[in-house]
């Protein structure tokens with residue numbers, strides 16, 4: 001079946017979510033992985049330097065690896081974002097550059113290079129979630145993934161209408177991106193165990209705020225519910241890399257099959 005926009009429709013998967021089930025078709029859905037960068041997740045990075053317990057964010061890595069493998073197996077568009085700035089910081093507003101701590105701010109030297117500066121070790125995505133060839137890596141200067149980036153153009157050109165949103169931190173870059181996406185008409189499913197915060201109360205309230213009032217910004221579900229809807233179990237998902245087998249029931253749109261191997 002072809003949609004009004006001319007994109008092939010795949011069978012819909014129905015995810016058990018709050019406030020009510022979320023329907024998605026892999027061909028019109030993108031997995032968005034927000035800022036899973038060493039500076040936020042690893043000892044010696046910006047987050048730990050500011051006094052945060054990075055283990056609270058590291059919990060997200062294992063379930064997110066399974067979701068990433070499932071998205072690749074389903075041929076979803078995968079987008080990895082990185083928060084950061086040019087080395088001369090000409091794209092960093094002075095108000096943002098002034099935040100943090102006197103001795104540790106964006107651009108300060110640290111054990112993982114200059115904090116949140118593109119090309120530095122700390123700016124990179126953690127090895128466990130390394131982008132595969134052909135996946136979008138989107139550098140963003142702000143908290144939201146739509147601000148001052150071409151994300152909306154990429155999504156509209158691919159006929160994407162739904163986003164599965166994951167990454168860190170729940171109340172900052174994840175929330176900002178979900179709000180931006182919602183205002184642009186994208187339907188967002190946030191995976192509760194694939195987003196993380198340094199503050200347990202912000203994690204709880206941040207997720208509650210998304211699904212409240214009948215889904216004011218979107219839907220929330222555990223990753224297990226997504227894997228169930230895609231009819232993948234953990235063993236199917238783990239280890240399926242880009243180019244891996246596609247579950248038969250999901251099919252592959254003709255135009256995507258033709259492009260595989262490009």
Ligand code: C5J
Nearest residue numbers: 035083168169172173
């Ligand atoms: C923050 C982010 N917390 N990725 N960035 O500064 O949430």
